[in-house]
Amino acid sequence: MSSKVMVSTHLNGQEVTFLCEPRQTLLEVLREELGLTGSKEGCGNGNCGACNVLLDGVLVNSCLVLAVETDGRTVTTIEGLTPPDRLLPLQQKFLEHAALQCGVCTPGFIVSAQALLEQNPQPTEGEVRRWLAGNLCRCTGYDKIVRAVLDTAQSLAGDPAQDSAKEVGR
Amino acid sequence: MRAVGSSIPRVDAVDKVTGLAPYPGDIDLPGQAWMKIVFAGVPHARITRLDVSRAQAAPGVIAVFTAADVPVNEYGLIMPDQPVLCGPGSTPQAQIVRWEGDHVALVVAETQAQAEAAAKLVAMEYEELPVVTDPFQALEPDAPLLHPEEFPFPYGQRDRRSNLLLAYRLRRGDVEAAFAQADVIVEAEYRTQAAEHAYLQPEAGLAYVREDGRIEVIVAGQWMHEDRAQIAHALGLPEEQIVVRYPAIGGAFGGREDMSVQIVLALAAWKTGRPVKTVWSREESIIGHHKRHPFVIKAKWGATREGKIVAAQMDVTSDAGAYAYTSTKVLGNATLMCLGPYEIPNVHVDARTVYTNNCPSGAFRGFGAPQGHFAAEGQVNKLAAALGMDPVEIRRRNALREGSILATGSVVPAGCTALDVLEEAARRAAESPPEPPVTLRTSLDASRRRVAQGRGLALSFKNVGFSLGFPEHCHAWVEIHGEAEMERAVVGCVGADVGQGAHTVFAQFAADALGLPVEKVELRVEDTDVTGSSGSSSASRMTFMAGNAILGAAQRALQAWEDEERPARAEFVFHPRPTTPYDPQTGASDPNITYGYCAQVADVEVDLETGHVLVKRLISVNDVGKAVNPQQVEGQIEGAVAQSVGWTLLENFVQENGRAVTQRLSTYLIPGVADVVEEIVPVILELPDPQGPLGARGMAEMPFIPTAPAIAAALHDAIGVWFDELPITPERVWQALRERQP
Ligand code: FES
Ligand code: FES
Numbered sequence: 001m002s003s004k005v006m007v008s009t010h011l012n013g014q015e016v017t018f019l020c021e022p023r024q025t026l027l028e029v030l031r032e033e034l035g036l037t038g039s040k041e042g043c044g045n046g047n048c049g050a051c052n053v054l055l056d057g058v059l060v061n062s063c064l065v066l067a068v069e070t071d072g073r074t075v076t077t078i079e080g081l082t083p084p085d086r087l088l089p090l091q092q093k094f095l096e097h098a099a100l101q102c103g104v105c106t107p108g109f110i111v112s113a114q115a116l117l118e119q120n121p122q123p124t125e126g127e128v129r130r131w132l133a134g135n136l137c138r139c140t141g142y143d144k145i146v147r148a149v150l151d152t153a154q155s156l157a158g159d160p161a162q163d164s165a166k167e168v169g170r
Numbered sequence: 171m172r173a174v175g176s177s178i179p180r181v182d183a184v185d186k187v188t189g190l191a192p193y194p195g196d197i198d199l200p201g202q203a204w205m206k207i208v209f210a211g212v213p214h215a216r217i218t219r220l221d222v223s224r225a226q227a228a229p230g231v232i233a234v235f236t237a238a239d240v241p242v243n244e245y246g247l248i249m250p251d252q253p254v255l256c257g258p259g260s261t262p263q264a265q266i267v268r269w270e271g272d273h274v275a276l277v278v279a280e281t282q283a284q285a286e287a288a289a290k291l292v293a294m295e296y297e298e299l300p301v302v303t304d305p306f307q308a309l310e311p312d313a314p315l316l317h318p319e320e321f322p323f324p325y326g327q328r329d330r331r332s333n334l335l336l337a338y339r340l341r342r343g344d345v346e347a348a349f350a351q352a353d354v355i356v357e358a359e360y361r362t363q364a365a366e367h368a369y370l371q372p373e374a375g376l377a378y379v380r381e382d383g384r385i386e387v388i389v390a391g392q393w394m395h396e397d398r399a400q401i402a403h404a405l406g407l408p409e410e411q412i413v414v415r416y417p418a419i420g421g422a423f424g425g426r427e428d429m430s431v432q433i434v435l436a437l438a439a440w441k442t443g444r445p446v447k448t449v450w451s452r453e454e455s456i457i458g459h460h461k462r463h464p465f466v467i468k469a470k471w472g473a474t475r476e477g478k479i480v481a482a483q484m485d486v487t488s489d490a491g492a493y494a495y496t497s498t499k500v501l502g503n504a505t506l507m508c509l510g511p512y513e514i515p516n517v518h519v520d521a522r523t524v525y526t527n528n529c530p531s532g533a534f535r536g537f538g539a540p541q542g543h544f545a546a547e548g549q550v551n552k553l554a555a556a557l558g559m560d561p562v563e564i565r566r567r568n569a570l571r572e573g574s575i576l577a578t579g580s581v582v583p584a585g586c587t588a589l590d591v592l593e594e595a596a597r598r599a600a601e602s603p604p605e606p607p608v609t610l611r612t613s614l615d616a617s618r619r620r621v622a623q624g625r626g627l628a629l630s631f632k633n634v635g636f637s638l639g640f641p642e643h644c645h646a647w648v649e650i651h652g653e654a655e656m657e658r659a660v661v662g663c664v665g666a667d668v669g670q671g672a673h674t675v676f677a678q679f680a681a682d683a684l685g686l687p688v689e690k691v692e693l694r695v696e697d698t699d700v701t702g703s704s705g706s707s708s709a710s711r712m713t714f715m716a717g718n719a720i721l722g723a724a725q726r727a728l729q730a731w732e733d734e735e736r737p738a739r740a741e742f743v744f745h746p747r748p749t750t751p752y753d754p755q756t757g758a759s760d761p762n763i764t765y766g767y768c769a770q771v772a773d774v775e776v777d778l779e780t781g782h783v784l785v786k787r788l789i790s791v792n793d794v795g796k797a798v799n800p801q802q803v804e805g806q807i808e809g810a811v812a813q814s815v816g817w818t819l820l821e822n823f824v825q826e827n828g829r830a831v832t833q834r835l836s837t838y839l840i841p842g843v844a845d846v847v848e849e850i851v852p853v854i855l856e857l858p859d860p861q862g863p864l865g866a867r868g869m870a871e872m873p874f875i876p877t878a879p880a881i882a883a884a885l886h887d888a889i890g891v892w893f894d895e896l897p898i899t900p901e902r903v904w905q906a907l908r909e910r911q912p
Contacts, residue, residue, distance in 0.1 A: 032282070037196035038189020040420075042370045043452040047835035050370055078189035091187040095179040098801040101809065102669025103186030104370040104420035110187060133844040136835065138368050138421050139669050141808030142843040143850060 009070045012036075012080025020067040027051045027062040030077060038078035038107045042136065049135030050108040053077045059115045061134075078107035081114055090114055090152045097148040101139035109135050113149045122153050173681035173688050174864055177801035180674045181693065182418065182667070191418040194390050195374035199445035202376065203232050205438050206285035207431070207448065208275040208292050209457060210256060210267040213303075213492075213527040213828025214314065215296040217265055217274065220257045224291040225277055230284030233442050234292070235276040237264045240437060241406035244321065247396065247428050251321050252493040254404050254433050257294075263319035267296070268527060269492035270829055271458045278438050278446055301828045305466075305489045305524035308333040316492060316525040325498065326754075333525040335490050336498045338505040340577045340757035343516030348481035352472025356552040360469065360545040361895040362878075364489070364823040365462035366832075367534060368840045371420020372455035377435035378445035385412050385436050386697075390419040392426045392666050395703035400429055401436045412436065415697040422668035423813070424533030427708055428495050430459050453833045460495050460532035461823050463488040463523075467508055467545040473553045477564045482514045484545065486521035488531065488538075495532035497523045502638050502752070504538030506761055509577055510546030511588040511631035512568040517577040519757070527828040533708055535813065536871045539632045540878060547628040547879030548894060551886070561627045561883065562596040569629065578752070580760040585859045585867075587793045588767045592629050595769035595791040598853060599625070604773045605786065620778040623786075626883025628876035629769045633762035634859075634868035635711040639751040642711075642763065645702035646719035647741040648680060648727040656731070659684050661723075662694040665704035665716045670870055671802040672712045678798055679717050679863060683724035702743065710766060710868025713798060717863030719744035746861060764861050768792045768872040770811075772880040776888045781904030785815055785881060789851040795859040795867035807852035807873045814877035816841040822897050 004019040011034070020029050027044075030036040030053070042050035044063050051062040054076040062077075082088065090113055093099070100106045109132065116123060116131045123131070128149050129142075137145065185191035210217075222234040237243055238259030244250035253264035256272045267274070275292045279285035300314040307313055309332070318330050325336055349355060375389035385405075391397045394414040402409040419426070431448050438446040450458060468485040486508055490497035505521040554564040569588040576582055604623055635642050646663040650656055661680045667673040673695050681688040694700045704716055719742055726740030746763045753759060773787040790807050797803045820839050824831040832838035841847070852873075858865025882893050891906045 031196075035198075037192070040193070040371065041195070041449075041452075042372075043835045045452075045834060045836065048370065082188045087184070087187065094187045095183045098177070098180070098805050100180070100183065100186050101671065101805060102370065102419060102421040103182065103191055104193065106186050107189035110189075129844045133842050136368075136370065136840060136842060138370050138423075138813070138840060139809045140805055141810075141812035141847070141850060143808050144805060146843065 005068050007068055007071045010074040012076060022066065022068055024067045025063050026053070026065040026067045026070055029067040030062060036077050036079050040104050040107065042104065047136070049112060050105055052108040052111045052135070054111065054115060059112055078111055081111060088114065089156060090117065093148040093152040097144045097151065099140065099144040099148040105135060105137040109145055117153055122157055125150060173678045174796065174798050177799055178674065178678065178688055180671055181677055182673065193371050193374070193418045193420050194376065194388055195371070195449045197376055197388060197417060199376055199378055202445040202447050203278050203280060203442065204282040204285040205435065205446050205448040206277045206289040207273050207434060208277065208289050209270065210272040210274050211270055212267055212296065212298065213270045214299040214301045215267045216299060217257045217267060217294060217296045219295040220274060221293040222275060225288040228284065228288035228291055230280040231288045232278045232280065232444065235438060235441060239441060240404060242404050245400050245404050245429055245433060246494055247496055248498055249321060249323055249494050251317055268316055269529060271529060273434060276434050276438050278442055301527045303526050303528050303825065303828055305487050305526055308524050308526045316527065335494055335523045335525055336501055337522040338501060338752055338757065340505060340517055340519035342577045342579065345481040345483050345516045345518040348516035349472045352480050353475040354553060354556045355470065355472040356549060356556055357470045358548060358552065358894050360467040360548055362465045362541045362544055363896055364464045364531065364825065365534065365817050365821050366456055366823045366838050367423045367425030368835065368838065369421030369423060369425055372450045372452055373430040373459065374449040375431045375435050376445060376447045377439035379439055379443060385440050386415060387412065387432055387436050388415045388417060389432050389435070390426055391416060391432065392422050392668060392708055393706035394664055394666065394698050396706065397429070397432050398698050401433050404433045405436060405440060413697055413699055416666055419666060419668045422707065423535045424537065424708055425459055426668065427533040427706060428460055452835060456833050456838060457830050460491065460530040462534035463497065463500055463531035463538065463541065465504065465541040467541070469545050469549050471549040471553060473557065475557065477557055477559050477567045479512055479514050479553065479568045481516040482509055484508045484519045486519065488523045489528055490523045490525050491528040491530035492525065493530045495530045497531055500533065500538040503633065504542040505757070506577065507539040507542030508545050510543060510550060511570045511629055511767065513570055513574040514577065528825055529830065535810065536632065536874045537709060539630065539871065539875050540814065543628065543630045543875050544878045544896065547876060548882060551626065551879065551883040552892065562592060565592050565629050570631065577757065578761050579758045583764045585764065587857045588629060588631060590855060590857055591767045591769040591791045591793050594853060594855060595627065595771050595789060598789045598791065599771040622776045622778055622888040623774065624884040624886065624888025625771060625773050626880045626887055627769070627771050628879040628883065630872065630875035631765045631767050632710065632872050632875055634714050634766055635709055635746060635763045637749055637762050638759060639749055642705065642715065642746050644704045644715035644719040644744045645741070646716060646723045647701055647739065648720065648723040650684065650727050650731050650738040653736065656684065656686060658690040658692060659686055660692045660694060661720060662701040663704055663716050663720055664695055664698065664700050665712045666707040667695070668707050670707065670806060671799065672707060672716065674802065675713050675798050676716055676720055679720045680724055683721050684728065710871045713866050714862055714868045715744060717866055721863050764859055764867065766793065766867040766869050766872045768876055770876040770880045772884045774881060774884040774888060776885065776903060778907060781900035781907060783819055783885065783898065783903060785847045787849045787851060788847055788877065789853060790873045791853040791855060792869055792873055793855040793857050793867065794869040795862045796856050796865040797854050798866055800854060803854055803869060804852045806870045808850045810870065810873035811850045811877055812841050812847060814874040815847050818878040818881050818896060819898055
């Protein structure tokens with residue numbers, strides 16, 4: 001068994017130091033060592049997006065990132081994105097639109113869609129679909145997920161004129 | 171506002187959007203050990219020696235278990251034809267590996283990495299046996315035999331010298347005489363492929379011995395009391411000794427109907443005295459659980475010039491794979507559903523399911539009905555084309571209606587709405603003519619891109635609840651708390667919420683019956699101790715069965731409340747009307763409690779250069795009787811259609827010589843948000859089922875069923891070619907386009 005490495009990461013707003021083996025993925029460390037089980041392992045090789053987190057603000061599959069790579073960097077998981085005592089507007093819209101069934105894909109979709117809205121607050125439907133192409137859902141057929149994301153964008157903009165812009169984008 | 175009929179958010183939604191909902195793999199127990207299950211890795215062999223000494227000596231290893239450690243080394247949902255662990259030291263039949271996913275050893279260690287490392291040290295010595303992977307070859311007299319051994323077989327006599335697992339037949343009227351009178355006859359052979367559930371949460375679980383000495387198994391399944399029964403059987407313990415608990419379940423679709431990690435977890439925890447956890451990788455999940463049955467259906471149907479279907483002759487073969495799982499039940503459904511929702515006076519069906527060395531086949535959304543309808547609806551669409559008749563019109567003339575006689579000789583249960591969904595689909599389709607092709611969809615020069623468009627229709631029916639004499643029932647209790655006023659209620663009903671929203675529906679039924687807000691209803695849904703069996707979350711039965719059970723319990727609890735009992739508590743076991751098994755000679759029976767009906771219209775666009783098929787719009791009209799939660803019902807329709815479009819155009823579980831080739835989600839492709847369907851239009855009809863709770867019918871499988879034949883018909887409309895084999899990949903379309911050229 002290889003020797004362990006000390007890693008310090010800015011995780012969900014806190015400085016966290018942990019020991020891990022060089023072969024361990026970020027996903028494994030989050031789930032098994034740090035007790036953050038909101039990120040799911042749907043495939044373990046970059047195909048499903050259920051493990052998605054933000055690394056220095058960039059969306060990554062945490063199953064494809066080695067934990068040692070996060071040394072000195074910033075990691076945000078679903079647990080860190082969720083405010084302590086309420087839901088994000090995006091999470092609220094997932095509830096309202098019934099954009100989840102079994103829910104295993106849901107944290108990954110929330111992390112991914114939140115990343116999209118941060119860099120592109122008014123995406124078109126096509127942009128949403130392309131951005132979410134790396135997230136698999138076997139239950140919903142995706143439509144309600146896409147609606148939830150678009151509705152979040154619209155309500156954050158608070159501008160009804162945005163509607164027609166989106167329809168053209170479609 | 172009444173609770174039933176309102177689109178309240180799921181009761182588990184907050185936990186799921188925040189990532190807090192615990193799935194089995196997310197749970198840890200103090201002092202837990204990890205288990206790695208060693209798969210056989212060969213499709214057919216006799217294990218002569220299993221050397222676990224090096225694994226036992228590896229760092230961190232607590233124990234290694236083999237066949238000799240299993241008290242009763244057999245299991246199975248319908249019949250116990252599968253060893254829990256294959257290898258020497260128990261029964262002669264357990265020495266044989268019949269499938270690469272058979273389990274041979276369990277390695278329990280302090281950490282996951284240690285269990286995995288030690289598992290590689292288990293040395294298996296074996297003699298290879300000849301492999302048979304084609305069901306027709308498996309029926310040849312000299313084929314290698316999968317199950318020459320004896321085991322309790324619930325269908326009378328089984329011929330142990332054959333790989334035939336079970337055959338059914340339906341006989342009505344005189345097909346030969348009817349073909350002689352028919353004005354048009356169409357014949358075709360339909361083939362469907364094995365398919366993977368690909369629920370997003372792979373199998374995982376934990377087991378431990380509780381302080382009261384009972385073994386608790388925490389796992390994701392579809393029917394906790396059946397899991398408990400199978401665990402108890404294999405461990406040789408009374409059922410009361412076992413508790414099965416379901417936390418959040420990450421999808422199922424039939425794929426968790428059979429055992430995966432349940433028995434072996436219980437065994438390891440019981441033998442070591444430690445809490446034991448196991449988590450399968452995606453590859454283990456794909457190799458290690460059953461698939462949708464591949465079917466070959468040879469069809470010959472005849473009709474008169476007026477479009478009256480006079481005869482249907484079907485020869486149906488399904489590949490059961492290495493063990494029975496639910497193959498006999500799926501065959502039972504397919505035997506009837508291959509005739510579609512039509513009244514046909516002359517019928518001759520021969521259907522069989524056959525053991526091979528492939529991955530076992532079993533339950534998957536639709537349970538034989540999608541394969542059966544792919545053939546039936548293909549035949550009806552071909553008859554319509556041959557007669558130059560509108561596909562809606564031919565169905566109008568033949569569809570089941572109140573009082574129709576099924577091929578089993580029994581009357582279709584009251585509340586038959588095949589014509590209603592058909593007419594609504596026709597109306598919706600007429601309202602929305604296909605859109606003109608979009609000019610620029612690829613990087614190719616738009617002017618050079620050639621597409622063809624087409625529209626197709628299909629109609630379907632599917633039973634609600636278990637069929638053919640199964641003793642269906644569902645337990646529930648309701649407890650009302652308060653003094654002068656009702657304050658809150660507690661509902662006990664342990665039907666699995668596999669993601670479909672069953673628990674939300676339970677709360678809605680109880681709130682509705684008691685006149686309480688849904689927030690005042692507390693659910694007890696967690697384990698086998700809460701109440702008796704609720705039955706399986708399958709066969710589109712949970713809303714129907716649990717709804718009736720909860721309404722019955724609520725009514726009785728209200729009576730107790732009137733009688734001043736505090737808390738007022740009542741239990742109720744719902745028994746639907748009984749069904750009967752097929753007569754072995756004629757198939758005569760009253761096969762099903764009731765049915766749900768669905769019609770779909772598909773608009774497709776075919777790229778004539780690449781063969782790529784795009785489903786532009788899919789209208790799905792579903793009679794759900796009563797939409798308990800309309801938004802969740804829509805979600806079921808959209809999810810089913812997306813899955814079915816995947817099955818129709820994309821998905822293919824490939825096996826070579828008994829080995830899984832498509833072991834990952836990079837090779838076994840399922841639809842993503844950017845592929846396959848542009849627009850799904852869910853249409854909900856609420857025509858009450860007289861037996862349903864507040865009229866509700868089962869609905870979650872139904873929208874899967876007509877999608878494939880509707881798309882096949884749309885492709886015929888577009889390019890004039892019938893596709894009778896799934897999946898209809900771009901390669902197959904491209905090939906057909908080339909062959910079509912003069
Ligand atoms: S688990 Fe990381 S992409 Fe699937
Ligand atoms: S809700 Fe089940 S995978 Fe998306």
